[in-house]
Amino acid sequence: MTTVSTSEANAKPPSAREKLIGAAVKVVREKGFNATSVDELCREAGVTKGAFFHHFPSKTDLGVAAAEAWKLHANDLFGHAPYMACEDPLDRFLGYLEFRRNMLDGPVPEFTCLAGTMVQESYETLPTLREACQDSIWGHALTLVPDIEAARDKHGVDGDWTSESLALHTQAVLQGAFILAKATNGAAAARDSADHLIRYVRMLFRLPATRP
Amino acid sequence: MTTVSTSEANAKPPSAREKLIGAAVKVVREKGFNATSVDELCREAGVTKGAFFHHFPSKTDLGVAAAEAWKLHANDLFGHAPYMACEDPLDRFLGYLEFRRNMLDGPVPEFTCLAGTMVQESYETLPTLREACQDSIWGHALTLVPDIEAARDKHGVDGDWTSESLALHTQAVLQGAFILAKATNGAAAARDSADHLIRYVRMLFRLPATRP
DNA sequence: ATAAACATACCGACCAGTTGGTATGTGTCA
DNA sequence: TGACACATACCAACTGGTCGGTATGTTTAT
Numbered sequence: 001m002t003t004v005s006t007s008e009a010n011a012k013p014p015s016a017r018e019k020l021i022g023a024a025v026k027v028v029r030e031k032g033f034n035a036t037s038v039d040e041l042c043r044e045a046g047v048t049k050g051a052f053f054h055h056f057p058s059k060t061d062l063g064v065a066a067a068e069a070w071k072l073h074a075n076d077l078f079g080h081a082p083y084m085a086c087e088d089p090l091d092r093f094l095g096y097l098e099f100r101r102n103m104l105d106g107p108v109p110e111f112t113c114l115a116g117t118m119v120q121e122s123y124e125t126l127p128t129l130r131e132a133c134q135d136s137i138w139g140h141a142l143t144l145v146p147d148i149e150a151a152r153d154k155h156g157v158d159g160d161w162t163s164e165s166l167a168l169h170t171q172a173v174l175q176g177a178f179i180l181a182k183a184t185n186g187a188a189a190a191r192d193s194a195d196h197l198i199r200y201v202r203m204l205f206r207l208p209a210t211r212p
Numbered sequence: 213m214t215t216v217s218t219s220e221a222n223a224k225p226p227s228a229r230e231k232l233i234g235a236a237v238k239v240v241r242e243k244g245f246n247a248t249s250v251d252e253l254c255r256e257a258g259v260t261k262g263a264f265f266h267h268f269p270s271k272t273d274l275g276v277a278a279a280e281a282w283k284l285h286a287n288d289l290f291g292h293a294p295y296m297a298c299e300d301p302l303d304r305f306l307g308y309l310e311f312r313r314n315m316l317d318g319p320v321p322e323f324t325c326l327a328g329t330m331v332q333e334s335y336e337t338l339p340t341l342r343e344a345c346q347d348s349i350w351g352h353a354l355t356l357v358p359d360i361e362a363a364r365d366k367h368g369v370d371g372d373w374t375s376e377s378l379a380l381h382t383q384a385v386l387q388g389a390f391i392l393a394k395a396t397n398g399a400a401a402a403r404d405s406a407d408h409l410i411r412y413v414r415m416l417f418r419l420p421a422t423r424p
Numbered sequence: 425a426t427a428a429a430c431a432t433a434c435c436g437a438c439c440a441g442t443t444g445g446t447a448t449g450t451g452t453c454a
Numbered sequence: 455t456g457a458c459a460c461a462t463a464c465c466a467a468c469t470g471g472t473c474g475g476t477a478t479g480t481t482t483a484t
Contacts, residue, residue, distance in 0.1 A: 015463085016463075016464070017463095030336050031333075031336060031337055032244075032246060032332060032333040034244060034246035034247045034333070035246045035333060035337060037438080037439065037440080038439080038440060038441080039438085039439080039440090047464085047465095048464070048465050048466070049440095049441085049465085049466085050442095050443095050445095050463095050464060050465045050466070050467095051463075051464050051465070052441095053440090053441065053442080054462085054463065054464065054465090055463085055464095057441095058440080058441080059440065059441090108335065108336075109336065115395075116391050117332055119391060119394050119395045120244060120329055120332050120333075120391065120394060121243075121244040121246070121247060121332075121333065123320065123394035123395065123397060124242045124243060124320075124321065125243055125247060130394070130395065130397065133395050134395040134396055137391075137392070137395055138395075159411075159421060160411075160421065160422050161404075161407070161408065161411070162404075165401075165404040165405070165407075165408065166408065168392060168401050168404065168405065169385075169404065169405045169408040171388070171392070172385060172388030172389050172391070172392050172401075172402075172405040173381075173384060173385055173388055173405075174388065175387070175388035175391040175392070176383070176384030176385055176386065176387035176388030176389070176391075177384050177388070179328050179331060179332065179349075179384070179387040179388075180349070180380060180383070180384050180387070182331050182332060182335035182342070183327075183331045183335065183342065183345050183346040183349055183350075184346055185335060185342065189377075189380050189384075190384075192373075192374075192377040192380065192381065193377075193380065193381045193384040193385075195373070195377075196373065196377065196378065196381040196412070199371075199372075199373070199412075200408070200411075200412040200415070203412070203415045203416075204415075209371060209372065210372050227429090228429075228430070249472075249473065249474080250473080250474060250475080251472085251473085251474095259430085259431095260430070260431050260432075261431085261432085261474095261475085261476095262429090262430060262431050262432070262433095262476095262478095262479090263429075263430050263431075264475095265474090265475065265476075266428085266429065266430065266431095267429090267430095270474080270475080271474065271475090
């Protein structure tokens with residue numbers, strides 16, 4: 001769960017670059033981007049400061065690389081999750097939502113979103129990082145669109161909303177749930193919010209409010 | 213809009229303490245808590261560093277005071293908004309949601325939430341600030357509970373959810389919408405997400421999906 | 425007179441980033 | 455095959471500047 005590697009069982013030992021990205025994903029989710037120093041990232045990665053600036057022109061550039069790695073990690077994780085075997089696109093979408101809801105457990109830094117955390121600290125001050133975070137969030141959200149679209153076709157659901165906006169809304173609810181979790185240092189309120197999201201989607205697709 | 217004073221037209225000139233809190237609300241929403249230096253807060257407030265540490269033992273304590281002021285500001289603003297004149301509690305709740313949706317406009321730092329921003333940077337490192345942010349968010353969310361509860365009674369709506377969880381869910385959606393806005397440097401995705409929230413609440417209370 | 429409300433000057437710690445290197449390849453041409 | 459040219463990966467020490475916070479004033483209201 002803590003690793004970010006996209007391919008399973010990469011034989012080669014991790015390079016300094018990969019170790020630094022892994023350290024950034026871990027530490028930045030705990031303390032935020034600005035509060036994490038380059039020295040701390042090097043310590044966590046077991047790498048020297050010289051190696052850091054050999055691979056990344058600046059601390060911001062490591063943030064950008066970490067956001068990119070985070071997107072690949074997410075799309076790999078959710079793209080291969082069990083519910084992806086469902087035939088009905090609506091089952092896949094609901095499976096995704098249930099899966100994410102059930103991930104809201106354990107220590108808060110282990111289920112929160114790197115890109116959502118970083119963008120709050122960078123959106124006005126570090127344009128390249130803001131853009132990388134947008135790409136990370138959107139690049140994951142948009143993977144849901146084809147299933148939502150197919151589910152609407154199959155179940156004859158229309159309405160005054162786009163499939164893309166619903167995909168982004170799911171990310172908004174999750175990002176907001178992470179904030180509630182951080183505020184309470186626990187996941188209970190976040191789970192309740194995810195339950196409301198699932199209830200909403202089920203109502204949109206005219207399913208009974210709760211699972212059988 | 214940028215002022216945080218709770219009472220309208222306070223005659224007295226603002227003290228250094230009030231000016232520092234106002235500066236914190238403004239600058240921290242733009243740059244985040246960690247990226248905002250004490251010197252910058254003093255410059256923004258037009259106050260010296262000696263005055264800062266006369267009123268606040270530490271930078272964190274200013275954050276705590278700002279979170280408290282933010283809660284009072286929000287409850288004053290929304291407690292006196294036009295929709296509060298509605299007789300039906302459901303109209304008040306929906307009025308609140310529409311009001312918040314329509315606030316998602318203009319520059320991003322002007323509609324985002326101070327407490328949501330600060331808690332992301334402090335939840336693991338500054339416990340007192342985390343707690344103040346929780347109090348700020350919860351202290352506002354819970355003002356919605358009586359209307360939601362009364363609306364459920366009046367319209368005979370039950371279901372597998374509590375009024376408190378729905379009040380918190382509205383805050384989660386808004387907080388998540390703020391993150392989408394920050395990621396895009398614009399409010400469009402945030403408004404779409406707020407629209408989904410309004411649609412959800414209308415469905416919960418068996419209203420037509422869109423306003424007449 | 426006295427105490428609170430400020431202001432100025434300063435401190436040690438820490439920060440991101442630079443410097444000037446070494447060790448280990450890797451391609452290439454005699 | 456071997457030796458030279460060059461590139462990549464990494465390292466330890468250092469720098470200029472900024473950080474949160476302090477020490478010691480001065481002003482102002484009562």
